[in-house]
Structures are given as structure tokens and as C-alpha cells.
Amino acid sequence: MTPTLIARDLRKDYPMNGETVHALRGVSLRVDSGDYAAIVGPSGSGKSTLLQLLGGIDTPTAGAVELSGTRLDALSDRELTRLRLTRLGFVFQRFHLLPVLTARENVELPMAEAGVRGPERRVRARELLDYVGLAQRENHRATQLSGGEMQRVAIARALANRPAVVLADEPTGELDAATGREILDLFLRLNRDGTTLVVVTHDDRLAAEAGRVIHMLDGAIRD
Ligand SMILES: Nc1ncnc2c1ncn2[C@@H]1O[C@H](COP(=O)(O)OP(=O)(O)O)[C@@H](O)[C@H]1O
Numbered sequence: 439m440t441p442t443l444i445a446r447d448l449r450k451d452y453p454m455n456g457e458t459v460h461a462l463r464g465v466s467l468r469v470d471s472g473d474y475a476a477i478v479g480p481s482g483s484g485k486s487t488l489l490q491l492l493g494g495i496d497t498p499t500a501g502a503v504e505l506s507g508t509r510l511d512a513l514s515d516r517e518l519t520r521l522r523l524t525r526l527g528f529v530f531q532r533f534h535l536l537p538v539l540t541a542r543e544n545v546e547l548p549m550a551e552a553g554v555r556g557p558e559r560r561v562r563a564r565e566l567l568d569y570v571g572l573a574q575r576e577n578h579r580a581t582q583l584s585g586g587e588m589q590r591v592a593i594a595r596a597l598a599n600r601p602a603v604v605l606a607d608e609p610t611g612e613l614d615a616a617t618g619r620e621i622l623d624l625f626l627r628l629n630r631d632g633t634t635l636v637v638v639t640h641d642d643r644l645a646a647e648a649g650r651v652i653h654m655l656d657g658a659i660r661d
């Protein structure tokens with residue numbers, strides 16, 4: 439099977455008040471197409487840092503990330519931006535929707551940035567909102583939605599450009615248990631329908647359901 443995402447000996451140092459924080463101390467992993475991988479570990483163990491490097495949001499101090507055969511460090515800023523937009527989907531703990539836009543407009547945004555035409559965008563955004571169970575909310579502004587609904591919109595947005603991988607950082611962290619459960623069910627459905635997922639979580643339920651669990655401790659994968 440062709441690996442979708444490969445991390446090779448990733449290191450990340452942050453300079454901090456004249457000292458150095460070793461956030462990642464050599465992390466290697468491989469995610470295959472169709473995987474559902476959970477990244478778990480105590481606060482400060484480097485989970486978010488790892489996810490940001492995997493998603494090309496930040497660059498490693500050493501080591502490399504490869505997405506579908508392309509090394510991220512070989513790309514120009516422009517190419518990397520394009521790759522993030524078209525090949526990766528991101529889901530955050532606090533949703534990161536644009537409050538003034540409607541649910542549908544939020545889902546359309548990454549398509550607009552990728553140059554998808556208006557009519558096609560609208561059709562796909564509607565399909566995606568229907569897929570995440572929000573067909574009746576398309577014209578609500580983000581501020582008029584509940585937390586669970588906002589996260590559904592964010593998931594629809596992450597899928598907009600048909601990414602190779604969806605990366606999520608604590609996607610149930612702001613939600614109550616029942617709403618979190620609904621988001622977990624949605625992730626399971628996404629994965630069953632073929633979406634490759636890498637999810638950082640404190641949620642034991644998510645870790646129990648994921649196909650793989652990667653345990654982080656002190657900037658390394660614990661085995
Ligand atoms: N921008 C930053 N500057 C300095 N230190 C950071 C920065 N981001 C994270 N760190 C440090 O790196 C370590 C790992 O952080 P993080 O990846 O956020 O962990 P986690 O997501 O597992 O809680 C922590 O010690 C944190 O304080």
C-alpha cells in the first residue's frame with residue numbers, strides 16, 4: 439500500500455527565554471490511505487506540534503514530512519499553501535469558522551481559494567452539509583450554530599477539496615459528552631467512507647475506536 443503521510447525523524451526545538459524546548463525529539467511514523475490514527479498523550483507531549491508539522495503549518499528543526507510522495511520541504515511557500523489547501527483538511531478544537539459567513543459560505547471558502555466556480559462550489563457545499571447532517575443550517579451564520587454544529591461545518595469544510603488526509607487537533611475538546619459522541623460517530627463514518635484521519639485526542643472513546651493509537655510522551659512516540 440502506498441503510504442499517504444510519512445514522518446521521518448521529526449525534531450522540533452522552540453527557543454524559550456534563552457533555553458530550548460525540545461517539543462519533538464525524533465518522531466517517525468507512516469499513515470496509509472484509509473487509516474484512522476489517534477495520537478494520544480499527556481499535555482505538553484508534543485501532539486499539536488506533531489500535527490502542525492504533518493500538516494505543513496510549521497516546519498521541523500530536522501527531519502522531513504512526505505505527503506503522497508512529495509516532500510513538504512522541497513516545496514516553495516506558494517506550492518505548500520496550495521498543497522495544504524487541496525490535499526489536507528484541518529479540524530480544530532475551537533472550530534475556527536469565520537463568524538460573519540454562513541455555514542455554506544464557510545464550507546465554500548477553501549473551494550473558492552482553490553478556484554472552484556460558484557455554482558459547483560454551492561452544490562458541493564450543500565452536499566457536504568447534508569453529509570454532516572446540517573442540510574437545514576446552510577444559511578445560519580457560524581455564530582448562530584451550537585458547538586456541535588460548528589464542528590460539523592468545520593468537518594464539511596475540511597472535506598471540501600477532497601483531501602488525502604484530514605488532521606484534527608482535539609476535535610471534541612470543547613464539546614459535551616453527548617455532542618462529542620456525535621462528532622466521533624461522524625469521524626467513524628468519514629473513515630468508513632474512505633477518509634484518512636489523524637486525530638489528536640484526550641477522548642478515550644475516540645482512541646478506542648480508531649484503528650491505530652500512537653502514544654506520545656516527552657516529544658517521542660512511546661512503544
Ligand atoms: N510556539 C511555541 N513556543 C515555545 N514552546 C512551545 C511552542 N509550542 C509548543 N511549545 C512547547 O512544546 C511542548 C509540546 O507542546 P504541544 O505540541 O503543544 O503539546 P501537546 O499538544 O501534546 O499538549 C510543550 O512543552 C510546549 O510548551
Ligand SMILES: [Mg+2]
Nearest residue numbers: 485486487607
Ligand atoms: Mg495540543
